[in-house]
Amino acid sequence: MTIAQDKVVTIHYKVVDSESGDLIDSSENKQPMVYLHGAQNIIPGLEKALEGKQIGAELDVRVAPEEAYGPRRDEQVQQVPRDAFKEMEKVEPGMAVTAQTEQGPVNLIVTEVSEATVTVDANHPLAGKTLDFSVKVESVRDASEEELQHGHVHGPKGHEH
Ligand code: ZN
Numbered sequence: 001m002t003i004a005q006d007k008v009v010t011i012h013y014k015v016v017d018s019e020s021g022d023l024i025d026s027s028e029n030k031q032p033m034v035y036l037h038g039a040q041n042i043i044p045g046l047e048k049a050l051e052g053k054q055i056g057a058e059l060d061v062r063v064a065p066e067e068a069y070g071p072r073r074d075e076q077v078q079q080v081p082r083d084a085f086k087e088m089e090k091v092e093p094g095m096a097v098t099a100q101t102e103q104g105p106v107n108l109i110v111t112e113v114s115e116a117t118v119t120v121d122a123n124h125p126l127a128g129k130t131l132d133f134s135v136k137v138e139s140v141r142d143a144s145e146e147e148l149q150h151g152h153v154h155g156p157k158g159h160e161h
Pocket residue numbers: 150152153154159161
């Protein structure tokens with residue numbers, strides 16, 4: 001069976017930062033990833049590369065930021081008054097915090113702390129990175145009607161309701 005729109009695909013994968021060579025994530029010794037093809041469950045560059053592949057296929061894919069987590073945006077880095085964090089016991093660089101905004105919760109990383117201000121970065125941690133994936137296609141099946149309605153995979157390794 002071939003990977004196409006509305007197929008449920010199981011892959012083993014490894015992804016490294018193409019610039020530094022650092023391992024970002026891997027399904028080795030873990031459950032493989034199961035996703036619904038064509039439903040934007042995975043980043044566009046990887047989904048595109050998997051289109052038309054067969055069970056057993058192994059591929060190396062380089063994905064540019066534009067087809068992964070987007071470019072880094074400087075305007076996503078902001079300084080906020082230290083007072084905004086006064087209810088937290090401590091604030092230090094590297095901490096992940098969630099800010100409530102009119103658009104809903106936003107995940108931020110604290111990058112700098114001074115006496116009066118805290119600098120926070122709302123970019124996705126992988127924004128601006130070119131990613132090198134190594135992928136093996138483990139299985140491909142048709143999605144059920146229910147899975148198509150929900151836009152994600154159900155069952156043992158997929159979404160549990
Ligand atoms: Zn569902």
